[in-house]
Amino acid sequence: MRTLGAGRLLGTGARRMADAVLFEFLHTEMVAELWAQDPDPGPGGQKVSLSVLEGMGFRVGQALGERLPRETLAFREELDVLKFLCKDVWAAVFQKQMDSLRTNHQGTYVLQDNSFPLLIRMASGLQYLEEAPKFLAFTCGLLRGTLSTLGIKSLVTASVAALPACKFQVVIQRS
Amino acid sequence: MGWILVASAAVILFLQNYPLYIRSVPTENELKFHYMVHTSLDVVDEKISAMGKALVDQRELYLGLLYPTEDYKVYGYVTNSKVKFVMVVDSSNTALRDNEIRSMFRKLHNSYTDVMCNPFYNPGDRIQSRAFDGMVTSMMIQVC
Numbered sequence: 001m002r003t004l005g006a007g008r009l010l011g012t013g014a015r016r017m018a019d020a021v022l023f024e025f026l027h028t029e030m031v032a033e034l035w036a037q038d039p040d041p042g043p044g045g046q047k048v049s050l051s052v053l054e055g056m057g058f059r060v061g062q063a064l065g066e067r068l069p070r071e072t073l074a075f076r077e078e079l080d081v082l083k084f085l086c087k088d089v090w091a092a093v094f095q096k097q098m099d100s101l102r103t104n105h106q107g108t109y110v111l112q113d114n115s116f117p118l119l120i121r122m123a124s125g126l127q128y129l130e131e132a133p134k135f136l137a138f139t140c141g142l143l144r145g146t147l148s149t150l151g152i153k154s155l156v157t158a159s160v161a162a163l164p165a166c167k168f169q170v171v172i173q174r175s
Numbered sequence: 176m177g178w179i180l181v182a183s184a185a186v187i188l189f190l191q192n193y194p195l196y197i198r199s200v201p202t203e204n205e206l207k208f209h210y211m212v213h214t215s216l217d218v219v220d221e222k223i224s225a226m227g228k229a230l231v232d233q234r235e236l237y238l239g240l241l242y243p244t245e246d247y248k249v250y251g252y253v254t255n256s257k258v259k260f261v262m263v264v265d266s267s268n269t270a271l272r273d274n275e276i277r278s279m280f281r282k283l284h285n286s287y288t289d290v291m292c293n294p295f296y297n298p299g300d301r302i303q304s305r306a307f308d309g310m311v312t313s314m315m316i317q318v319c
Binding site: 021059062063065066067069071072073074076081150151 | 256290
């Protein structure tokens, strides 16, 4: 009886934790694999690896943008889509919501995560600051891909001042 | 903004007003359906912009009967990713109820989502998935 109870208790919580951890491990391996080919690729090589990661994130984001939205037409305006990214997408991928969303109301949005799950295991503060961009490229692509499926063309970049907090900047591309 | 048209007709799926998928039964009527479907795309756009202005909280993906002609009824559906589904059904098929059409669109939507998640599919390409074909076939068998 006790084991059953414990199992049920651990059940959904453990499963959710397992999902998150699986993605974290996979992501870490992806970054490691891309840099393992040439540990010091120089600025040109680095750019290629970063864009490979961003491209992977983009395709995943495209699929996510199709899969996640609810059964109703949820987006009346651009801001609704950004809120969707901050709440639903972030919760689905990182089990938390974005900590803040700011905009200049002219097509630029800054999404801030004060404890980004892909950075949190690494360090706190300024150690590994140089390495941080490698761990943000995939997520930038993810945001751009989801936006793309929902009809918004954008440019997404990330910046870190001190781990594990980071900011994602979304600039809407109007043709 | 792709379009999918299904009817007894045809099923066509549209993205940005070009077709991602066209299937009709019997197949020789495809050309006739193309014309009908292009007209229906205008109606879909009208409905979407009308909904945009409405202050209704819940805006449905299912657009309902777009317009009836004397031979056919045309139904529409739109996704959050602006993919439009159009279904053309023979008017003589009076047994088909609204909720059945809704569930067919939902099945189409779910299958389209699966296609999007297929790593071998490039978003924007014509859909060539056999699984998708199979689902549409079984749906059309039901309708015809």
